[in-house]
Amino acid sequence: xxxxxxxxxxxxxxxxxxxxxxxxxxxxxxxxxxxxxxxxxxxxxxxxxxxxxxxxxxxxxxxxxxxxxxxxxxxxxxxxxxxxxxxxxxxxxxxxxxxxxxxxxxxxxxxxxxxxxxxxxxxxxxxxxxxxxxxxxxxxxxxxxxxxxxxxxxxxxxxxxxxxxxxxxxxxxxxxxxxxxxxxxxxxxxxxxxxxxxxxxxxxxxxxxxxxxxxxxxxxxxxxxxxxxxxxxxxxxxxxxxxxxxxxxxx
Amino acid sequence: xxxxxxxxxxxxxxxxxxxxxxxxxxxxxxxxxxxxxxxxxxxxxxxxxxxxxxxxxxxxxxxxxxxxxxxxxxxxxxxxxxxxxxxxxxxxxxxxxxxxxxxxxxxxxxxxxxxxxxxxxxxxxxxxxxxxxxxxxxxxxxxxxxxxxxxxxxxxxxxxxxxxxxxxxxxxxxxxxxxxxxxxxxxxxxxxxxxxxxxxxxxxxxxxxxxxxxxxxxxxxxxxxxxxxxxxxxxxxxxxxxxxxxxxxxxxxxxxxxxxxxxxxxxx
Ligand SMILES: Nc1ncnc2c1ncn2[C@@H]1O[C@H](COP(=O)(O)OP(=O)(O)OP(=O)(O)O)[C@@H](O)[C@H]1O
Ligand SMILES: [Mg+2]
Numbered sequence: 001x002x003x004x005x006x007x008x009x010x011x012x013x014x015x016x017x018x019x020x021x022x023x024x025x026x027x028x029x030x031x032x033x034x035x036x037x038x039x040x041x042x043x044x045x046x047x048x049x050x051x052x053x054x055x056x057x058x059x060x061x062x063x064x065x066x067x068x069x070x071x072x073x074x075x076x077x078x079x080x081x082x083x084x085x086x087x088x089x090x091x092x093x094x095x096x097x098x099x100x101x102x103x104x105x106x107x108x109x110x111x112x113x114x115x116x117x118x119x120x121x122x123x124x125x126x127x128x129x130x131x132x133x134x135x136x137x138x139x140x141x142x143x144x145x146x147x148x149x150x151x152x153x154x155x156x157x158x159x160x161x162x163x164x165x166x167x168x169x170x171x172x173x174x175x176x177x178x179x180x181x182x183x184x185x186x187x188x189x190x191x192x193x194x195x196x197x198x199x200x201x202x203x204x205x206x207x208x209x210x211x212x213x214x215x216x217x218x219x220x221x222x223x224x225x226x227x228x229x230x231x232x233x234x235x236x237x238x239x240x241x242x243x244x245x246x247x248x249x250x251x
Numbered sequence: 252x253x254x255x256x257x258x259x260x261x262x263x264x265x266x267x268x269x270x271x272x273x274x275x276x277x278x279x280x281x282x283x284x285x286x287x288x289x290x291x292x293x294x295x296x297x298x299x300x301x302x303x304x305x306x307x308x309x310x311x312x313x314x315x316x317x318x319x320x321x322x323x324x325x326x327x328x329x330x331x332x333x334x335x336x337x338x339x340x341x342x343x344x345x346x347x348x349x350x351x352x353x354x355x356x357x358x359x360x361x362x363x364x365x366x367x368x369x370x371x372x373x374x375x376x377x378x379x380x381x382x383x384x385x386x387x388x389x390x391x392x393x394x395x396x397x398x399x400x401x402x403x404x405x406x407x408x409x410x411x412x413x414x415x416x417x418x419x420x421x422x423x424x425x426x427x428x429x430x431x432x433x434x435x436x437x438x439x440x441x442x443x444x445x446x447x448x449x450x451x452x453x454x455x456x457x458x459x460x461x462x463x464x465x466x467x468x469x470x471x472x473x474x475x476x477x478x479x480x481x482x483x484x485x486x487x488x489x490x491x492x493x494x495x496x497x498x499x500x501x502x503x504x505x506x507x508x509x510x511x512x513x514x515x516x517x518x519x
Contacts, residue, residue: 148318
């Protein structure tokens with residue numbers, strides 16, 4: 001752990017040090033650039049406020065992610081089982097990535113009002129693509145020999161899906177989930193920027209307008225921690241769900 | 252599963268009942284880079300409880316031959332029958348196919364991989380395990396029940412794959428280079444192991460291999476295929492007593508003569 005992340009940590013500390021140095025220069029206004037120490041101070045001073053808002057953002061992120069996982073898994077399996085559906089939907093799915101989803105946020109607010117709805121919609125929409133496409137690729141890349149084996153053993157299509165294709169595509173699903181976890185927080189923030197009563201994204205936007213620069217930085221730090229924690233949780237879940245990968249080499 | 256305990260089987264296998272039959276079989280694959288004829292006008296008959304080894308140069312259509320028998324592919328011309336049935340479903344039902352690589356699922360334990368054959372036939376997981384266990388013990392695998400495939404040696408993996416093939420409970424076994432990935436010592440051990448199992452419990456077996464010695468040691472008959480498109484260029488009856496301790500057999504002058512014939516046919 002130390003050996004792996006040690007150099008990165010050193011680099012991060014050096015960057016923070018440089019930042020502290022620049023921010024401490026007399027010529028730099030505190031409102032333009034807060035120093036890391038000031039950000040840490042804000043983190044301590046505004047802890048309760050930050051946590052209340054972080055909780056709201058976390059709930060939006062997790063619910064949106066959950067919707068994307070369920071929807072994405074269903075879509076991937078349906079496209080895998082029904083070839084014409086895949087042929088029709090796959091190009092559209094890829095093309096849909098050209099739509100700048102986050103700028104649609106205000107439209108969702110118009111459609112769903114100020115509640116949690118638009119945030120969930122944005123998070124779910126951004127996370128849907130990596131989950132669906134990775135799972136679908138995983139389902140398609142199962143070795144043909146295994147499919148032949150299952151046919152020869154007399155397995156039904158659904159049995160092959162359940163016993164071979166789904167377990168075999170778990171590693172791909174988790175790659176998709178890792179991408180989804182890292183972008184999901186961004187989705188929640190954009191959702192809040194389009195209109196919200198609470199949440200870290202809103203707090204950061206508000207702090208920016210009110211020139212509370214240290215608080216903005218504290219909020220950004222928390223959002224980053226949240227995304228990293230989600231990423232780590234997905235990685236842990238993967239280790240639990242795909243234990244055979246650790247033995248290496250097998251198929 | 253019936254266990255016939257005839258250790259010595261001196262009589263030639265009965266050709267009365269047909270095991271597997273290929274009649275004028277042709278099979279070609281068309282891909283973007285053109286047409287590949289894998290098999291052409293191939294005739295081959297395998298009697299009931301007969302073990303036939305198929306040798307041939309790489310890419311001559313050996314795997315194609317097995318998949319045709321297994322009902323996983325259809326011939327473009329001619330007919331393939333297994334125990335009298337030419338329909339794909341009939342062939343699927345009557346054969347157990349062991350793919351060229353072991354085809355073990357890395358997330359299932361050794362026992363569960365073998366039991367998969369029963370689960371696919373609609374048996375529940377617990378029941379399938381219970382029924383797989385005795386065979387596992389008989390194949391010398393009892394200590395490895397819980398091991399994942401990634402923790403097993405190559406030889407063990409092949410044994411587990413073979414256990415799965417037997418548990419499918421089919422009349423005809425189709426084995427695609429079952430020992431190809433193993434070192435020569437492990438391979439020799441597994442050949443004796445398979446010979447002992449087949450002596451104890453005769454089956455109709457179509458065994459594909461690269462290895463002429465393996466073909467002669469395990470087969471009642473060795474079929475030599477030509478380079479692509481595969482056609483039968485020689486059939487060599489192996490009249491050696493069973494069971495055959497491998498060391499005695501491979502040093503037998505009669506065996507050397509057969510090997511010579513097979514190698515000549517291959518070079519043809
Ligand atoms: N799905 C396919 N599409 C196109 N060509 C194929 C396909 N499957 C096999 N072939 C070709 O048909 C020929 C016979 O293939 P097959 O796998 O039956 O040979 P093989 O004797 O089993 O080879 P090996 O000894 O390498 O296992 C080969 O030349 C191969 O390239
Ligand atoms: Mg082959």
